[in-house]
Amino acid sequence: MDVKKCQSIEEVRNEIDAIDSQIVDLIGKRSKYVKQAATFKKSVEDVKSEDRVKEVISKTKTKAVENGLSPFMVEELFKGLIDKMVAFEIEEFQNTKAF
Numbered sequence: 001m002d003v004k005k006c007q008s009i010e011e012v013r014n015e016i017d018a019i020d021s022q023i024v025d026l027i028g029k030r031s032k033y034v035k036q037a038a039t040f041k042k043s044v045e046d047v048k049s050e051d052r053v054k055e056v057i058s059k060t061k062t063k064a065v066e067n068g069l070s071p072f073m074v075e076e077l078f079k080g081l082i083d084k085m086v087a088f089e090i091e092e093f094q095n096t097k098a099f
Contacts, residue, residue: 001067027081034085038092047089053082 006012041047057075064074 034089035092038089047093
């Protein structure tokens with residue numbers, strides 16, 4: 001992971017802002033796949049899929065270590081993200097099954 005050497009705090013902040021924008025774009029993309037996933041599920045329990053949550057957490061913790069990050073920090077971030085995405089997916093699931 002290459003990071004450029006910044007010459008000022010403003011430059012650092014601009015780089016962070018650009019990364020934050022990319023993160024939001026990726027969360028948006030992820031949510032579109034979550035919405036698609038809801039159409040394949042047969043129940044709210046399928047949506048919650050605790051085994052899948054464990055798998056995602058495990059993969060992201062491994063990726064964190066590979067990138068020199070705290071796996072515990074990444075785990076907490078992804079738990080929050082997954083909790084919100086599951087709630088979103090349950091809503092999508094219920095909307096698609098209402099018809």
